[in-house]
Amino acid sequence: MTISTSHPARWHVPTPHLDYQRLWNSVRRLGRLSNRLGIDLGTSKTSIYSPEQGVVLQEPSVVAINKETLKPIAFGTAAKELIGRNPEEIAVIRPIRNGVVTEFELTEQMLQRFMRQAQGGHPVFRPQVAAACAHGVTSIERLALTEVMSEAGARKVSLIDKSIAAAIGAGLPIDHPTGNLIVDVGGGTTEVAIVGQMGTVINVTSWEAGEAIDQAIQYFLKSRHHLLIGELMAENIKIKYGSAFANPQQDNQESNISGLDPVSGLCRSVTICRGDLREAISKPLHSIVDTVKRILELTPPELISDIADRGVILTGGGALLTGLDQLISHEVNLFVQMASDPLNGVAMGAGYTLETPVPHSKILVAQ
Numbered sequence: 001m002t003i004s005t006s007h008p009a010r011w012h013v014p015t016p017h018l019d020y021q022r023l024w025n026s027v028r029r030l031g032r033l034s035n036r037l038g039i040d041l042g043t044s045k046t047s048i049y050s051p052e053q054g055v056v057l058q059e060p061s062v063v064a065i066n067k068e069t070l071k072p073i074a075f076g077t078a079a080k081e082l083i084g085r086n087p088e089e090i091a092v093i094r095p096i097r098n099g100v101v102t103e104f105e106l107t108e109q110m111l112q113r114f115m116r117q118a119q120g121g122h123p124v125f126r127p128q129v130a131a132a133c134a135h136g137v138t139s140i141e142r143l144a145l146t147e148v149m150s151e152a153g154a155r156k157v158s159l160i161d162k163s164i165a166a167a168i169g170a171g172l173p174i175d176h177p178t179g180n181l182i183v184d185v186g187g188g189t190t191e192v193a194i195v196g197q198m199g200t201v202i203n204v205t206s207w208e209a210g211e212a213i214d215q216a217i218q219y220f221l222k223s224r225h226h227l228l229i230g231e232l233m234a235e236n237i238k239i240k241y242g243s244a245f246a247n248p249q250q251d252n253q254e255s256n257i258s259g260l261d262p263v264s265g266l267c268r269s270v271t272i273c274r275g276d277l278r279e280a281i282s283k284p285l286h287s288i289v290d291t292v293k294r295i296l297e298l299t300p301p302e303l304i305s306d307i308a309d310r311g312v313i314l315t316g317g318g319a320l321l322t323g324l325d326q327l328i329s330h331e332v333n334l335f336v337q338m339a340s341d342p343l344n345g346v347a348m349g350a351g352y353t354l355e356t357p358v359p360h361s362k363i364l365v366a367q
C-alpha cells in the first residue's frame with residue numbers, strides 16, 4: 001500500500017481569481033476612514049474637511065435634548081428644525097456661543113456624532129484633528145476646545161487660529177511677508193484680521209454677525225409691524241430678501257411675511273420691501289463695517305499699502321448676504337473679493353495644515 005503525502009486534490013486547487021474592483025473598493029473604503037480632519041466648530045454650524053475627500057460634513061451646531069433625561073434626541077439639521085416647534089419636554093440648545101464651548105457634554109456628544117458621520121459611519125481609526133480656534137479666547141477656553149475634541153474621539157488635536165485657517169482656506173499666500181485683510185462674518189462673531197507670514201498681525205472681533213442681523217429683523221417686525229416671528233423665519237427672510245447695499249431696481253420689491261399678531265393671538269401677514277428690511281438691519285451692518293474700519297486704523301502703514309493692492313477677502317456664511325461686499329468696498333474704499341467657499345473655508349484651511357507640511361509652530365495656537 002502506498003501512502004500519498006500530498007492529497008491529489010492539492011494539485012487542482014484553482015488559482016483564486018483576483019477581483020480588482022473589490023480590492024479597489026476596499027482600498028477606497030479604507031481611505032474613507034479618514035484619520036485626518038479639519039474642524040470648524042462654529043456658533044451656527046460645524047464644518048468638517050477631510051484632506052482625502054474634501055468637505056465631508058456641514059451641519060448646524062445644534063442639539064435637541066429631552067429635558068427630563070437630559071439625553072440628546074437629535075443633532076444638526078434635525079435638531080435645528082425643532083427650533084420654535086419643540087414640544088415642552090424637548091429643549092433645543094446651541095452648545096457653542098461666539099466660537100466658545102459653553103455646553104461641554106452636549107458639544108462632545110454632537111462632535112462625536114459629526115466626526116463619526118464624517119468618517120463614513122464606522123470609524124476604525126481615531127482621527128487626527130486640526131480645529132479652528134477664535135483669536136481672542138482665553139487659555140481655559142482653548143483647553144476646553146482641545147478636551148472636547150479628544151473626548152469626542154480625536155487622537156491628536158492641534159488648534160489653528162481661525163483667521164489664519166480662513167486665509168489658508170481662501171488660498172491666500174500667508175507664508176509671504178505681504179499682509180492680507182480677511183473679514184470672516186459668521187453667525188455669532190465677525191472676526192477681522194490682518195494675516196501674513198504665518199501669523200495674525202492684528203485681530204479685531206465684534207459680536208455682531210449673522211445672528212444679530214436675524215434678531216434685528218425680528219425686532220423690526222415686532223416694533224414696526226406688531227408681528228412676532230421665530231429665529232428660523234428671521235434667518236430665512238435675511239437669506240431670501242436681505243441686502244446690505246442699495247439697489248434701486250430691487251429696493252421697492254415687496255414680500256409677504258406671515259407671523260403671529262401678539263394682540264389678537266392670530267396669524268397675520270404684512271408686506272415689507274427690501275429697502276425697509278435693509279434699514280432694519282443697518283445697525284449690525286454698520287457694526288461689521290466699523291470692525292473693518294477699526295482694524296485699518298490699527299494697521300501699520302507698510303501693511304496698508306499691501307492691503308490697498310490686494311484688497312479685502314470676505315468669508316463666513318454672513319458674507320453671503322446680498323451686497324455686503326459692495327457695502328464694505330464702498331465704506332472702506334478697497335476692492336472686496338469673496339472667498340471661494342465662504343461657509344467651509346475655515347475647516348478647509350484647518351484641514352490643509354494636516355496635509356501640507358507647513359511650519360506649524362508659527363500657525364498653531366499654543367494650548
Ligand SMILES: Nc1ncnc2c1ncn2[C@@H]1O[C@H](COP(=O)(O)OP(=O)(O)OP(=O)(O)O)[C@@H](O)[C@H]1O
Nearest residue numbers: 042043044045186187188189210316317318320321
Ligand atoms: N445666503 C446667505 N445670506 C445671508 N446670510 C447667510 C447665508 N447663508 C448663511 N448665512 C448666515 O451665515 C451665518 C453662519 O455663518 P458661518 O457658518 O460662517 O458661522 P459660524 O462659523 O458657525 O459662526 P462663528 O464663526 O461666529 O462661530 C448664519 O447667521 C447664517 O444665517
Ligand SMILES: [Mg+2]
Nearest residue numbers: 042186316346
Ligand atoms: Mg465661523
